[in-house]
Amino acid sequence: MNWNSRILPLQYLFIFGLIFIFFSNPVFSQNENKPNILIIFTDDQGYHDVSYYGTQDLNTPNIDALRADGMRFDYFYTNSPVCAPTRASLMTGRYPDRVGVPGLIRFKPEDNWGFLDPSAVLLPAKLKDAGYHTAHIGKWNLGLTSPNLPNQKGFDLFHGWLEDMMEDYVDKRRNGFNYMRLNEQEIDPAGHATDLFSQWAVDYIESREDEEDPFFLYLAYNAPHFPVQPPKEYLDRVKARDPNLPDRRANLIALIEHMDDGIGQVIKTLKETGQYENTLIIFTSDNGGHLPDMANNGDLRDGKQSMYEGGLRVPMVAVWPGKIKAGSTSSQINTTMDVYPTLVELTGLDQRDDMDGRSFMNTLLGNESPESRELYFVRREGGIRYGGKAYHALRLGDWKLLQNSPYQPLELYNLKDDPREQHDLAKEQPEKVQELNRLLMKHIQAGGQVPWQRSKEK
16 A cells, blocks of 8 residues: 555544644634624513513513514523523522622722722633633623622623712712713713613624624613613603503503613614624513513512512523524523523523533523522621611422521422412422421522622722
8 A cells, every 4th residue: 555645534634633722722713603692681670571481561672573583481480580690690690698799789889889809810811712702791790899790700801880879870870979981090980870881882882783792781781770771761651651550560661662672772772783693682680570660570479689489580582593483482490690691501601610500502592401409598798677687588399498588487388380480389298398498408509608898999
């Protein structure tokens, strides 16, 4: 045999091998092989405060259009009934108390119940390993100073609000301080916060039109969190459409519809720049709707701040044209912390060993994996009602154990038989209470190992 004839194929194999390694490496993969990622995260939006569920008194055509183009998740849970812990889970893929955020992060030390573990590897930092340009527009609420500012945690661009809530959507202040930033520079832009965040998202998407690297955009609205302050023209439109609506409900609807219009502008920009077809979009909320503002949580019990279903279950839609079946629905139980490992799998990165969440990538692609697992929920808060203590819930299969304040007894519900949580079975099923409480205590112990407060931020 001619040895040259044997060497030539070996050379080809070597070259092909190098090409395979080059293009299979996430950092070097081409843009068309990695979708852009857009997470739209709203604040206190009720489970049925979207018209795609048939809610009659409000119109969310742009959110509905996302639902029509993608998959609706009917059993999507947040990791806490309030915002900062859920945002910590979104950004870390972990239970919130295991990264130091069992409660809200606030400016005043006496009212602060969380401090993000500085060693936590956040989602934008992870996605940068896959070649993504990363941007966060809107509400942060995971740290007010170094080392936990957005640009220090993996975002190439931060254009938004550091604190928890705004006391006014136009003046944009909290406790007299301005927390609006462009990266680490204080800014004071005029206009309604929702309009600003929508426009900044549009500007960012336009800036990425001709870039080769894919982008990750985390767009987190303050709306529809109180104070419920819609622009006058939106409120007038809602009242003209339905004069019999209570004022509180009319205001909330107007604020949501105003935000929906902003979301529409963002999606329109994706389409006009030719990026929509190659973008994975996740739309959801940080916790259930706020009942004092007349939020609509459907038939679920209670709302924001509560460990009942109305505080934890939220609307969720995922869109990826050509990959996720349009108009599809999933009954799989997923949580906010599952987004991180899902996006890690999507981008071909290695999963972190410390993840509490699990990927639902197979579900997005139409291969639902319904296996059960235990899910743990936590919130710590101050004041007379909570006293700085934490309260919890745990779901395993159809069973849910909860304590809705630190001073109330444990309650037990079978969600399959009693989805509205009307019949407490704790006294009838003491063995089940014991079983779930043993699991719950292990989660509480794990969270207790992580500091969530320090006396002074440097």
